[in-house]
């Protein structure tokens with residue numbers, strides 16, 4: 378019998394009791410729960426979020442499950458974010474998924490990014506820092522990390538910068554759909570109404586931006602329909618903005634709370650890539666991905682029934698002591714840190730991983746360079762929080 382106390386007589390764990398809050402609550406440390414689950418119930422039936430579901434917490438099982446698209450189908454994503462953003466590559470399978478990925482992948486390749494957006498990312502970073510650099514203090518979450526990736530996305534898409542505030546507002550409502558579904562649906566519609574005429578313009582007058590690429594892209598004579606383009610753009614907002622801001626915040630938090638490792642980085646700035654990979658492992662911005670079981674699957678003596686959601690806890694996998702010794706320690710010198718699954722695994726591996734890494738690298742390097750003696754405000758009690766997504770809720774800092 379399991380030692381996990383929150384399991385009821387039917388074998389279900391109550392997720393709220395287990396994690397001490399809902400999927401979106403600012404839980405400080407879910408990792409103790411994950412460690413217990415990995416040891417005592419590596420596959421646990423859960424009620425409370427995305428009912429009913431089975432959560433899988435060990436690294437090897439997460440990798441094997443995400444690799445096995447026949448048994449664990451991505452159509453499970455249709456029951457979450459797909460309800461609001463519509464049908465997108467996130468929930469597609471097989472040939473349809475391959476066709477869509479081939480159309481959109483070139484726009485996010487390292488080569489395209491280097492030639493088209495690297496300079497703009499530098500510009501946006503400096504513009505944001507210019508606003509507070511003379512004040513000696515800032516809260517880097519609202520003043521920097523939160524708005525930065527969406528500004529980059531707006532530039533990549535080719536949206537007029539004058540519309541940014543309104544666009545940001547809708548994107549935030551879309552992202553907060555779990556707390557306020559009405560607002561989320563309304564925002565999704567407003568984004569479509571806003572983008573439709575711009576897409577029409579790009580169809581007639583192509584420019585050097587993602588909207589033009591998407592309306593004209595062809596693979597084997599095949600083009601995306603307007604609905605497909607709009608769905609993809611709606612996916613990019615949460616996929617690209619909600620995640621990268623969290624990574625940037627967690628890297629800064631890791632460095633500000635590990636002064637020895639920060640000193641090593643400052644002595645050798647090329648180590649930034651290692652810092653980014655270790656942060657992705659240590660505080661994965663996206664903690665879970667979902668799939669639907671296509672047949673009854675037995676794993677560690679527990680049956681996941683066909684049709685039920687399998688929740689792959691990538692945040693737990695990245696702290697699995699079977700894979701990463703002393704997993705709770707942030708250590709960018711760790712050898713196998715890049716084995717993390719923070720960008721998922723298999724066919725749906727994150728399309729924006731190169732962009733996310735590029736943004737985080739430029740942002741962190743520029744902040745450390747321009748804000749001398751950067752330190753957390755000693756009065757602050759901030760930390761990394763969250764269950765489904767994780768990042769610092771605030772980063773009050775002093776500098777100069």
Ligand code: HEM
Nearest residue numbers: 466467616617620621624662666720721725727728729733
């Ligand atoms: C640190 C930042 C990011 C993290 C941690 C992250 C994480 C993930 C994860 C875990 C998945 C897999 C979902 C699944 O298997 O169901 C995914 C997929 C995806 N991500 Fe990211 N992501 C990040 C940044 C971005 C950015 C910047 C973009 C684009 C602008 C992006 C676009 C996408 C897209 C389009 C998919 C769907 C791919 C597919 O279904 O084939 N992501 N991401």
